[in-house]
Amino acid sequence: MTKIEIHTTIKASKQIVFDISRNIDIHQQSAGQSNEKAIGGVTSGVINYDETVTWKGKHFGIYLTHKSRITAMSLYDYFTDEMEEGAFSYFRHEHFFSEENGITLMTDKLAYKTPFGIAGKLFDLLFLEKHMRRFITERNSVLKDLSEKCQQQQ
Numbered sequence: 001m002t003k004i005e006i007h008t009t010i011k012a013s014k015q016i017v018f019d020i021s022r023n024i025d026i027h028q029q030s031a032g033q034s035n036e037k038a039i040g041g042v043t044s045g046v047i048n049y050d051e052t053v054t055w056k057g058k059h060f061g062i063y064l065t066h067k068s069r070i071t072a073m074s075l076y077d078y079f080t081d082e083m084e085e086g087a088f089s090y091f092r093h094e095h096f097f098s099e100e101n102g103i104t105l106m107t108d109k110l111a112y113k114t115p116f117g118i119a120g121k122l123f124d125l126l127f128l129e130k131h132m133r134r135f136i137t138e139r140n141s142v143l144k145d146l147s148e149k150c151q152q153q154q
Contacts, residue, residue, distance in 0.1 A: 012151035014099040030142035
């Protein structure tokens with residue numbers, strides 16, 4: 001199983017960052033490199049506990065779908081999404097938010113397992129883990145920019 005942890009510091013309240021992080025429209029905007037679109041479940045606005053979203057996006061030159069459900073949530077502190085259907089054997093993404101002096105630390109903890117035994121592990125080692133890190137980092141950059149702009153408008 002591969003585990004990735006990414007920390008992003010944002011000059012905005014954790015309420016703003018938390019809500020922007022759950023916004024389907026913003027996710028579609030932040031995932032431009034893969035042209036991800038919400039095609040099922042919650043397809044716009046903010047996703048909440050026990051709701052699902054199905055994404056379709058192009059990764060490694062092929063279109064993939066990924067259905068996930070919000071399986072845990074504590075308002076403004078954390079939420080977890082877990083894959084119900086998709087290309088992984090296992091996929092869990094935890095999102096944590098803590099605030100101090102108007103600065104939010106957003107922590108992403110991603111755990112996933114690839115199918116296809118040794119071939120899947122090799123693909124992960126050579127390509128997938130780097131792709132996932134870059135995907136989350138680029139997405140978080142958009143979330144940071146939007147959250148800080150929103151904070152400034154308040």
